[in-house]
Amino acid sequence: MNWLRKPSSTPLWRDEFSVFTADERYVNRRQFTKFLTLTSFGMLAGNLWILARSLFHRAPSFPRTPVAATDELAVGGVKLFAYPTADDPCILVRTASDSFVAYSQKCTHLSCAVYYAKEQNRLECPCHQGFFAIADGSVLQGPPQRALPRVSLERKGGQLLAVGMEGEGA
Amino acid sequence: MNTNAPQNRGLTAIDGAMVLIVVLLIVQIWLLSATLESYLAGHREAAVPGAIISAILFAACLGLYRFVDRIDSEVRH
Numbered sequence: 001m002n003w004l005r006k007p008s009s010t011p012l013w014r015d016e017f018s019v020f021t022a023d024e025r026y027v028n029r030r031q032f033t034k035f036l037t038l039t040s041f042g043m044l045a046g047n048l049w050i051l052a053r054s055l056f057h058r059a060p061s062f063p064r065t066p067v068a069a070t071d072e073l074a075v076g077g078v079k080l081f082a083y084p085t086a087d088d089p090c091i092l093v094r095t096a097s098d099s100f101v102a103y104s105q106k107c108t109h110l111s112c113a114v115y116y117a118k119e120q121n122r123l124e125c126p127c128h129q130g131f132f133a134i135a136d137g138s139v140l141q142g143p144p145q146r147a148l149p150r151v152s153l154e155r156k157g158g159q160l161l162a163v164g165m166e167g168e169g170a
Numbered sequence: 171m172n173t174n175a176p177q178n179r180g181l182t183a184i185d186g187a188m189v190l191i192v193v194l195l196i197v198q199i200w201l202l203s204a205t206l207e208s209y210l211a212g213h214r215e216a217a218v219p220g221a222i223i224s225a226i227l228f229a230a231c232l233g234l235y236r237f238v239d240r241i242d243s244e245v246r247h
Contacts (some may be wrong), residue, residue, distance in 0.1 A: 004233070009187070015190065017234075020229075023246055026181070026184070026242045026246055028236055029181070029184045029188060029238065029242075030184075030239060032188065033184070033187070033188055033235050033238045035227075036192065036195055036231065036235075037231045037232055037234075039195060040191070040194065040195055040198055040232075043195070043198040043199060043202050043209050043227075043228070044224045044225055044227075044228040044247060045202070046206070046224075047202055047205055047220050047221040048221055050202075050205050050206060050217050050220065050221070051220070051221040053209065054209060054217035057214060079196070106197070118214040142217075145207070145211075146210075146211050158199050167212070
């Protein structure tokens with residue numbers, strides 16, 4: 001950062017490696033201040049990266065994908081599937097005879113896979129004990145701050161189709 | 171120890187500037203984490219004000235650094 005220095009007759013190396021104790025206190029403080037300023041630039045770079053991601057964000061496309069047959073699962077039964085891409089694991093739960101819900105299987109805390117706890121009727125993350133409501137995916141307990149993204153389902157004849165994602169990050 | 175000596179006065183000014191930079195940096199770290207949290211939650215509208223405020227905080231840090239550099243060169247040269 002030589003361009004930040006005021007023009008001086010003293011060469012940089014003599015400035016930075018002073019033999020005088022009194023001068024050294026200044027050099028240490030100036031270098032530490034430079035380090036803090038560079039850290040501040042790092043924070044700005046992080047914010048700019050988020051801004052760039054926001055500006056160039058493309059809305060994901062959600063194909064209509066068959067997930068399961070309606071008679072495939074018993075009440076309380078679970079089926080794992082991937083939606084909208086093969087890298088997005090989801091979980092389908094039959095909560096009543098005519099009620100199905102599906103959520104992203106990635107915990108919103110650190111992306112561990114959530115599972116359905118039938119006795120408690122909730123989705124649980126085994127890593128840090130994050131619990132989610134089966135009705136809407138909202139957080140019941142634990143470190144996650146955000147609800148699970150929900151998969152929109154449509155019934156067509158005897159088939160359940162995934163048609164979109166609702167909620168954060170979708 | 172003479173606290174009124176130019177050398178010590180310069181050090182006091184630099185220490186004050188350093189404390190200010192640390193405070194600004196803490197605010198900037200919080201701002202980055204809050205913006206990231208908001209972005210991951212799908213609220214992309216927070217990105218623009220986050221970047222603007224972060225740029226202002228960085229400019230303040232840069233100004234304080236230049237102040238430290240100026241004091242340093244004035245006292246020692």
